[in-house]
Amino acid sequence: MSKQKRIAIIVKAFFWILVLAFFYWVVTNNMFSRIIEDPNKFFTLLTQHITIVIVSSFIAVLTSIPLGILLTRPKFRRGEWLVVNIANLGQTIPSLAVLALAMGVLGIGMKAAIVALYVYSLLPILQNTIAGIDSVDSKTKDAARGMGLTPKQILWRVELPNAAFSIIAGVRTALVINIGTAALAYLIGGGGLGVWIFTGIQLFDNTYLMSGAIPVTLLAILVDLGCRVLQFLLVPKGLRLAREAIKS
Amino acid sequence: MIQFQNVSKIYEGDVQAINNVSFNVDNGEVVILIGPSGCGKTTLLRMVNQLESITDGEIRLHGNNVKELNKIEMRRNIGYVIQSNGLFPNMTIEKNVMIVPDLLGWDRKKQRDRFHYLMELIGLHPDDYRTRYPHELSGGQQQRIGVARALAADPPVMLMDEPFGALDPIIRNRLQEEFLQIQREVKKTILFVSHDIDEAVKMGDKITLLRKGEVMQFDRPTEILNHPKNAFVSEFVGQDRVLKSMSLYSIKDLSQAISLKQKVESNDTKTIKEDTSLRIAISILLNQEADQIIVLDDAGNNLGSLTLDLIEQFLHKEVKRTEIK
Ligand SMILES: Nc1ncnc2c1ncn2[C@@H]1O[C@H](COP(=O)(O)OP(=O)(O)O)[C@@H](O)[C@H]1O
Ligand SMILES: [Mg+2]
Numbered sequence: 001m002s003k004q005k006r007i008a009i010i011v012k013a014f015f016w017i018l019v020l021a022f023f024y025w026v027v028t029n030n031m032f033s034r035i036i037e038d039p040n041k042f043f044t045l046l047t048q049h050i051t052i053v054i055v056s057s058f059i060a061v062l063t064s065i066p067l068g069i070l071l072t073r074p075k076f077r078r079g080e081w082l083v084v085n086i087a088n089l090g091q092t093i094p095s096l097a098v099l100a101l102a103m104g105v106l107g108i109g110m111k112a113a114i115v116a117l118y119v120y121s122l123l124p125i126l127q128n129t130i131a132g133i134d135s136v137d138s139k140t141k142d143a144a145r146g147m148g149l150t151p152k153q154i155l156w157r158v159e160l161p162n163a164a165f166s167i168i169a170g171v172r173t174a175l176v177i178n179i180g181t182a183a184l185a186y187l188i189g190g191g192g193l194g195v196w197i198f199t200g201i202q203l204f205d206n207t208y209l210m211s212g213a214i215p216v217t218l219l220a221i222l223v224d225l226g227c228r229v230l231q232f233l234l235v236p237k238g239l240r241l242a243r244e245a246i247k248s
Numbered sequence: 249m250i251q252f253q254n255v256s257k258i259y260e261g262d263v264q265a266i267n268n269v270s271f272n273v274d275n276g277e278v279v280i281l282i283g284p285s286g287c288g289k290t291t292l293l294r295m296v297n298q299l300e301s302i303t304d305g306e307i308r309l310h311g312n313n314v315k316e317l318n319k320i321e322m323r324r325n326i327g328y329v330i331q332s333n334g335l336f337p338n339m340t341i342e343k344n345v346m347i348v349p350d351l352l353g354w355d356r357k358k359q360r361d362r363f364h365y366l367m368e369l370i371g372l373h374p375d376d377y378r379t380r381y382p383h384e385l386s387g388g389q390q391q392r393i394g395v396a397r398a399l400a401a402d403p404p405v406m407l408m409d410e411p412f413g414a415l416d417p418i419i420r421n422r423l424q425e426e427f428l429q430i431q432r433e434v435k436k437t438i439l440f441v442s443h444d445i446d447e448a449v450k451m452g453d454k455i456t457l458l459r460k461g462e463v464m465q466f467d468r469p470t471e472i473l474n475h476p477k478n479a480f481v482s483e484f485v486g487q488d489r490v491l492k493s494m495s496l497y498s499i500k501d502l503s504q505a506i507s508l509k510q511k512v513e514s515n516d517t518k519t520i521k522e523d524t525s526l527r528i529a530i531s532i533l534l535n536q537e538a539d540q541i542i543v544l545d546d547a548g549n550n551l552g553s554l555t556l557d558l559i560e561q562f563l564h565k566e567v568k569r570t571e572i573k
Contacts, residue, residue, distance in 0.1 A: 147323060147324065157336070241381050241383045
């Protein structure tokens, strides 16, 4: 085992001990009392939270992946710079400001929150789609063309499978960011677990705070894990081998 | 058959890559495209399957102007091999090899059988490789798979751009030998890019030597070696060109041009098969203390004996086209 690996394991173990200690503190101090006392309210907030994340991310996937594919076609190559910069703008503006803007246009409510998060997740997915497709070896694409694959067949059989890892990584980033940012939806009347988190902050009440914050954190970890499983299932085995070959 | 008729190519920015090139690749023949780096070999090759456009002139494939053919369909009927093999990392070896038959809609059974045949042909065990991925294979194995993939749908024509260029000399040599063996069996019409004159001499039925997009000489290897048309050709093929050409003649060629010495009855001389190359024969004669070797045919009959004198006479007759008095 290399020194690096050993250090990584020690750091990880330390991290998980801290997490367990924290949970012990949370449970023994009855920090989840809000969830236990009012499970219906909890599920309503959780459902709102998940809805905001899923809907916004889903539309972002439906926009960014086709857009990324389009921008990597020779015809539209020159548009890449412009579009990526516009999407970049959405990302550079603080999330709170995006929410405020959305509220300004759409009024108070969940719809505004969804639109804001949608704008926010466009860039990571778009960037990763473009990077993934660009990373396909030009010699491989040339061989495909020379053997008589149509542009569509090259896209589906060569470019997308080879870009899958990167695209899913982009979706994962967007989802995890959205789960955290969706907590701000409360501020524009969008609901979600942010309701308890902000109540907790305003009332200095740790039971509200923890009952909101911990589920959000767990959700993020769970989704991250789910995406990694998806990556494992969707990315062709040959590419995994290729990545490992490059790493070692 | 591939015909180049006054073909020119000018890239954007007025780069004249190919200038008025004409020659033919006859059916079942290997023509090697050779020349210094940047002379336009890759460009010319890629104009055949329309990966590059043709600025001027015509390229005809089995008599048809390639510009008028459907690009996709035409490419599926041409085997294409490139130096860095270009295998698809996301597909298994079987999927890689069978990509064109798959596009052509071959059924499962036919694909299986073809995969078996091709793997046997390139000397790899089909079942050992079927489900493996390109990254698990060595460079030489990947290049073999590249050749198998190009042969998959049994195209009559093959375009090969330095297919063995990235391999180390020992592996390259072995793949060249294998390739010649395969070619004897499949008899494809092949345009083959190389930058190595030894490879060209060994593999080509004919050689096209390019310089700055122009054909310097288009001829059989022995002609290129023994009768270079100009100083450029002569320098390109190297000062040892006559020795190189000796590997292209067999003792049989010699015995047909000039006859061997009368049979000698002697026990101490070495024997040699009549299909041995003159290069090896010279080497043996120079190593041997005796000044002659007995030539045998396939059945082992004594045909006569070979001496350095005879080889010199042959050289003058064939190579220098003059008789020794
Ligand atoms: N896409 C291109 N655009 C402009 N010039 C090119 C292009 N491809 C090749 N060339 C030029 O054409 C010439 C021939 O290149 P190439 O056919 O690749 O030579 P070779 O294969 O013999 O090394 C070179 O001068 C090269 O710089
Ligand atoms: Mg080249």
